Amino acid sequence: MIQNNLSISEKSCSLKEVLDIIGGKWSMPIIYILSKGKMRFKELERSVEGINTRMLVKELKNMEANGIINREVFATVPPTVEYTLTPKGEKLLPSIASLHQWGQEFASGM
Amino acid sequence: MIQNNLSISEKSCSLKEVLDIIGGKWSMPIIYILSKGKMRFKELERSVEGINTRMLVKELKNMEANGIINREVFATVPPTVEYTLTPKGEKLLPSIASLHQWGQEFASGM
Known part of the structure; x- marks a missing residue:
């Protein structure tokens, strides 16, 4: 369980820090989908039910800035972009x- | 890991259902704090760093409606209200x- 030397509010605060990073509506579904392997933008957009292009662009930028995903550009014509989880991102899978x-x-019984 | 008979988008969709219920900024910190035992409103408000009364009222209402917490009113003068996790809420602790x-x-190395 969670170690006990931190006060309750310190622990709920660091939990909040985590949720600031991955608490958004789309982050965890994207991380889950990338657990299957590298993906291109359009594949990701098709796999994440209900997301639109603008939201996916914004979410991927945040996740890259937070070191959760890698973005690799290949010099094809037109250029190809592939997304993969970083080791830090993979540690969220459990x-x-x-x-x-x-x-x-x-949840389905709600 | 997650069983494989569901398609990727079905799984990411049911993950989204979970996040609709507990993905809000304050839900998980509140659940974490209630893991220490029953609490009154003012105690909760003091323990969840940065929350205000209106947000806590709204969040607790949602969590009660989703069966994650119990709300018990005692006929003291004035009445006392105590919040506890339901078994369903406790299953989120891992x-x-x-x-x-x-x-x-x-997170702290962000």
């Missing part, structure tokens, strides 16, 4: 899997 | 602990 499991058990 | 751990490792 949390996402466990939230997904909770959802399977409870 | 995911929250693992997100918190990720934050300890990475």
Whole structure:
């Protein structure tokens, strides 16, 4: 469980820091989808139900700035861009899997 | 890991359902704080860094409606209200602990 030498509000504060980074509506679904391997923009846009181009551009920029994904540009004509999870991004997968499991058990019964 | 018989977009969609319920900025910090035991409104307000009364009222209403917390009113004068996690709410604690751990490792180095 969470170690106990931090005060409750310190811990809820650092949890908030995490949620500032990955708490957005689309971050965790994108991370989950990239767990399957590298993807191009259009593939990602098709896989994340309900997202539009503008939101995906913004989200990917944030995630790259926070070191969660890598963005690689290939000098093809036109240029190709591929996205992959960084090791730091991959370390979120257990949390996402466990939230997904909770959802399977409870969310659809809302 | 996440079972594979669902398509990628179905899984990212049910993840989104979970985040609609607990993805708000304050839900997980509140759940984490209530993991320490029952709490009254003012105690919660003091423990969740940066939250104000209006936001806490709104968040607690959502969480009660989604079956994540219990709200118990005691007929004292004035009435006392105590909040506790439901079993369903408690099942989120492993995911929250693992997100918190990720934050300890990475978030402060942002």
